[in-house]
Amino acid sequence: MSDDQARYPDISDILACKAAGRVRNASLSFAAKLAILDALRERARPFVEARKIRAVGRVGKGAERAVPT
């Protein structure tokens, strides 16, 4: 089947659900959102730590290259 004949599923209902979820989350109380923020931060912590380690590694490699030979 060529590209212009390809058929893809209609995902507009999924996108509409996601948009409705965003609006629902937006209407939570500020206190509830703060709790979500704390939880999000905890879940993202391993990724943030890994990114920091990668950044330190890059700086280290850069420093090695900067050493005159």
Added chain:
Amino acid sequence: MSMRKTIEVITKLAERGTFKSYALAGAVAALNYIEPTLTQDLDILISVADFEKHKSGLILLAPIEKALKEMGYADRSDVGFIIEGWPVQFLPVASPLDEEALEKAIELEIDTDVGPLLKARCLRAEHLVAIAIKVGRLKDLARVQAFLEQKAVDLSVLKEILLRHGLMDKWLSFCLKAGIENPL
């Protein structure tokens, strides 16, 4: 460690008179209006009068640092003071837009599990959007889009602010980047 406790410490600093005027800003202030998104720090907008000025013109955070130390918060990171586990940045008012935003900030009442409601000042949605348009990083523009999509901003008030502070060109540029018709 929780953002609510961090905000509570900020309100205590204000009660102590460490600064006269403050408001939650940035992503945490945006939480009041749109769905929660991840952030790594808390921005506090604060009037310039509350900063110590050095002869060289540098603005110093010495009074805030001293008060925080007295309250048991002596740690700092490259991002700001660490308060209840969250980095906090105190940002001085740096433009007429900031000044207006701080002056017109609203008072939030935050539910606490124990005791009375926690009251904290927070920037209005329209000022948050105008500041995001002015700063103009991709993440700021994404936040503006969230405000629009979630109908969390009064468009007529926003238009007045953008006109007053000469930000209409930046607004139109945002609409172009976002691929939307100008809703104002």
